[in-house]
Amino acid sequence: MMKNEMEYMMGLKVRIYPNRRQEKIFLKNINASRFVYNKLVANSWTDSPIYSNKLDKLYPIPEKYWKHNKNGKLLKSSAVRPTGLARITKDKYPWLGDKDIDSDMINNALVSYKSAWNLFRKVHNSGTPNFKRKSSPNQGYRTSNHYSSATVKKNGGFPSLYNGSIKFLDNKHIRLPKVGRIKVKLSRQLPTNQLVRIATVSIKHLPTGEWFVSFFVKKR
Structure with missing residues (x-):
């Protein structure tokens, strides 16, 4: 399927209920994402x-x-x-090699950085990319979903919400990179279209202490 044959759709957001171990992993990745993004801005x-x-x-x-x-x-x-990213290596910053750090998070920090510059070029009054502050009320990071041909073939024969590296286990649980199985609360019914699949995912932490996951899904 060609990329221009895909229709992109946003809007699948769920609340999640991480345990303490999972919260620590989320916070590590939030801090790492902010660090990588700010380093890219500093080196602009x-x-x-x-x-x-x-x-x-x-x-x-x-x-x-x-x-x-x-x-x-x-x-x-x-x-x-x-x-x-070649300047922001694990050799220079060993803590980026922590087992809880999601490598896709690092690549997505670069994507966000490039998007900020693209926005500046298109809309100059948007300003150049700014440093992200630790004191910002809303914190988060983005990661990517992957589908292996073997897993897809074994579980339905096509990419779906249920057979990627990020997936729904049922209506009450999802699996996310590094944190594993986690409880969720759906705000809407999951798409029933078999050709809907997950592309990227954003994990958000609000000042209220609540955690949310927003899915960027695409369908035929």
């Missing part, structure tokens, strides 16, 4: 193609830091300054 100008190229020409990476493959060929990426 030096990571821009124009500025980074100038730096590489004016202050080239010393040859002692260059890397070569097993055939002795230079890996070009080692001779230029890393940008974007």
Whole structure:
């Protein structure tokens, strides 16, 4: 199925009831998502193609830091300054390698950052991306769903709400990356269309202490 044949639909939001262990995992990912996003904002100008190229020409990476493959060929990426997520590595920030950190959360922080810049280019009065504050009343992060062909084939033969890495187990429970099975309360009936599938998911924590999950689903 071609991408332009898909109709996108938002609006599936459920309240969740995490236990203390699950809350701690959520909070780790919220803090990590904010950290990655803010790092990308802080590095905005030096990571821009124009500025980074100038730096590489004016202050080239010393040859002692260059890397070569097993055939002795230079890996070009080692001779230029890393940008974007390549600068925010687990080697530099070991806590990002915590077993509770969702790798899809990190990639989605980059997506949010790029979206903020795209909005600025289209609507200049929206302003450039700002730092996210820990004191902000609403906190959250976004992660992605994945479907394996083997699992899909075994469970219905097509991607659905029930056979991805993020899925509904029944009308009262869902499974999320890193936290596992978690209790939910539906505010509306689940779509009955068999071709509805989950794309991305946003986990939100409100000042009231409530937790919500918003599903970005797409259908034929």
